[in-house]
Amino acid sequence: MGSNGTPGVDERAAGPARATRPAKRRLLVGTGVVLGTLLLTGCSSATTEQWKRLGLPEGASDRTEAVRSLWIGAWIAALIVGVMVWALILYVVVRYRKRSDEAPKQVRYNLPLEVLYTLAPFAIIGVLFFYTVEHGNQVTAMSSSPQHTVNVVGQQWQWTFNYKDTVDGQEGVWETGTLDKPAQLWLPVNESVHFDLTSPDVIHSFWVPSFYFKLDVIPGRTNKFELTPTKTGTFAGKCAELCGLYHSRMVFTVKVVTRAEYDAHLRELAAKGQTGAATGGQDATTIPGHGEQEGEK
Numbered sequence: 001m002g003s004n005g006t007p008g009v010d011e012r013a014a015g016p017a018r019a020t021r022p023a024k025r026r027l028l029v030g031t032g033v034v035l036g037t038l039l040l041t042g043c044s045s046a047t048t049e050q051w052k053r054l055g056l057p058e059g060a061s062d063r064t065e066a067v068r069s070l071w072i073g074a075w076i077a078a079l080i081v082g083v084m085v086w087a088l089i090l091y092v093v094v095r096y097r098k099r100s101d102e103a104p105k106q107v108r109y110n111l112p113l114e115v116l117y118t119l120a121p122f123a124i125i126g127v128l129f130f131y132t133v134e135h136g137n138q139v140t141a142m143s144s145s146p147q148h149t150v151n152v153v154g155q156q157w158q159w160t161f162n163y164k165d166t167v168d169g170q171e172g173v174w175e176t177g178t179l180d181k182p183a184q185l186w187l188p189v190n191e192s193v194h195f196d197l198t199s200p201d202v203i204h205s206f207w208v209p210s211f212y213f214k215l216d217v218i219p220g221r222t223n224k225f226e227l228t229p230t231k232t233g234t235f236a237g238k239c240a241e242l243c244g245l246y247h248s249r250m251v252f253t254v255k256v257v258t259r260a261e262y263d264a265h266l267r268e269l270a271a272k273g274q275t276g277a278a279t280g281g282q283d284a285t286t287i288p289g290h291g292e293q294e295g296e297k
């Protein structure tokens with residue numbers, strides 16, 4: 001509008017553009033404030049803390065630090081590589097932008113560059129591999145004399161926990177879950193526990209997110225690990241391997257309690273007559289409570 005056929009820069013700057021720029025800025029600031037408010041008010045302090053751990057839940061065992069530092073370290077390494085790549089991309093976009101219609105000089109080989117982009121990925125993989133192995137070893141390390149041993153049985157579609165402690169002179173007590181009443185795993189705080197994982201039917205996976213730990217439960221072999229719970233409380237656990245129709249209901253809770261409460265709980269199980277071991281398979285009749293589903297599996 002109002003152009004006299006000579007669209008000069010001066011004319012345009014004096015025209016409508018000058019009027020709309022502050023309006024645009026106000027709109028941007030307004031949107032930013034609204035989004036920021038929504039984002040901040042939508043986050044509880046627990047969520048904010050979880051953001052600081054880059055998504056990890058609060059760790060509740062002595063093995064979580066190894067996983068946490070590997071997780072954070074991998075993100076930092078990825079960010080460093082990312083920033084370098086973004087910087088190089090920006091650099092070439094600006095430095096070698098199109099200046100004329102003439103095609104640029106074509107280059108076929110650049111040996112130093114080719115050596116660099118062959119070696120750099122190996123260096124990155126090497127560093128990540130080293131730390132993964134080292135932290136993995138810390139997580140899977142086992143002591144020769146754990147204070148407690150639990151045989152975890154994953155069966156379609158719940159869990160049985162066999163405590164190998166001696167209770168009132170009895171060797172071992174157990175508890176099991178049903179589809180309607182998921183199992184509970186009681187553990188004493190600050191005492192080391194050795195786990196044996198076994199399955200009488202298909203592959204399951206024992207996963208307690210707060211322990212940053214997951215291990216497959218495989219029929220015909222015993223997978224082992226050890227950890228020491230470091231925080232009292234109730235934590236969620238689940239099966240992390242699609243194991244059949246009711247896989248989604250293969251959940252359990254971990255109750256980390258004081259030693260006195262742990263002992264009292266084991267005595268309670270013994271008083272109910274749940275002594276010995278319930279391991280499934282030929283022993284499956286000792287795992288009660290699967291009701292109608294038991295016949296269908």
Ligand SMILES: [Cu+2]
Nearest residue numbers: 204239243250
């Ligand atoms: Cu399962």
